[in-house]
């Protein structure tokens with residue numbers, strides 16, 4: 001996809017009041033890791049061949065691949081926060097091979113086969129990096145349960161089974177005592193197990209990926225880029241608070257924040273979702289829990305609750321969506337408390353025998369969706385490339401789109417590049433405010449109400 005920016009006054013008009021990433025410090029995954037070593041910040045003047053902004057799945061994969069293509073190039077990877085503080089380090093840890101809900105509805109079977117190929121390539125890539133660099137991130141080929149509680153969820157599951165059959169993908173319905181024995185709860189009426197999903201500890205994985213970057217990638221953290229402009233020589237100048245980068249080419253792995261650079265401004269929508277988890281269950285609590293460890297369940301009806309039991313015996317609840325026009329900041333403590341109370345209800349409904357087990361962390365994260373659920377991949381302007389709009393499933397997608405973005409930027413060709421061009425496009429335009437906010441909020445509320453049995 002090629003998008004020409006509309007003018008040479010490129011970017012700067014809106015930089016003064018730009019939204020910068022500022023995620024909450026209450027993410028359990030991050031807190032469970034040892035404190036990171038000191039960060040290298042952007043300071044002084046740097047000249048690089050490539051600058052990559054955003055050290056999430058997309059930016060990390062792009063920088064790694066650029067380095068493989070050009071081992072002598074200087075590649076600067078810059079993030080506004082510490083690695084793993086953004087969405088890539090605070091998600092639910094499902095690395096999903098199957099096309100996401102809306103893509104699954106696509107009538108063209110080849111479209112879905114392309115997505116499967118892309119996601120599975122990403123999974124292979126992550127798995128080989130985890131093995132090669134010995135990244136301790138609870139990486140596990142656990143598959144995924146899609147679980148239904150009420151009638152609406154069951155209808156979605158039946159539909160999902162038909163789609164899996166049509167796609168020729170393996171799945172297995174699980175119900176009754178067999179399901180309860182895995183999940184340790186009889187809250188769910190039925191689930192469909194699909195084997196291709198992997199689970200992981202996202203903050204550990206992302207930190208491990210950053211820690212194993214090739215030598216010619218330099219990572220600069222806590223370094224928000226506050227302005228980008230052309231440098232007059234066909235390259236770009238990136239400004240930070242204490243330094244500047246001059247780069248021949250720029251790759252954006254900035255998800256929703258891509259808007260802040262003047263691109264896809266009226267096409268990406270910022271959505272936050274939230275999670276809470278318990279401490280690892282102790283011996284007594286583990287005895288009261290009648291299920292197994294290391295599994296993940298997503299809701300049959302997408303606005304319901306995601307549930308995970310980690311390898312180290314923590315239970316995670318994720319639900320609640322918010323449209324956040326002022327993205328890049330965490331919610332206030334009162335809102336977090338209210339969301340935690342909702343998570344509590346979902347937890348106790350599933351595990352009344354563990355009602356005394358408290359949550360230790362509640363956190364939120366932002367990602368980008370589009371109204372037509374289309375991902376953007378490609379060139380935004382001469383020398384500027386982006387993968388933006390993950391529609392909420394970005395572990396596999398961010399990895400493969402970042403990798404292929406680097407291929408595209410260096411002019412490589414491959415059948416995977418053909419695949420990604422075929423399944424991406426232009427996110428549709430948003431209506432103006434106040435209609436946009438009203439419409440999105442109404443849709444989120446309606447979805448939550450319709451899925452209330454699954455919450």
Ligand SMILES: Cc1cc2nc3c(=O)[nH]c(=O)nc-3n(C[C@H](O)[C@H](O)[C@H](O)COP(=O)(O)OP(=O)(O)OC[C@H]3O[C@@H](n4cnc5c(N)ncnc54)[C@H](O)[C@@H]3O)c2cc1C
Nearest residue numbers: 054056057058080086088091092093094225257365394395
């Ligand atoms: C609670 C939650 C649960 C989720 N669960 C799952 C799941 O189980 N599986 C799944 O596949 N997906 C899940 N997602 C979505 C997934 O996390 C995202 O799709 C994915 O992280 C996108 O990766 P990315 O690299 O494109 O962007 P991000 O991870 O958002 O990375 C963008 C990076 O850019 C940096 N940045 C932005 N602006 C600037 C700037 N001006 N200067 C410097 N740096 C900047 C940010 O700090 C950030 O680190 C979940 C998301 C949330 C919030």
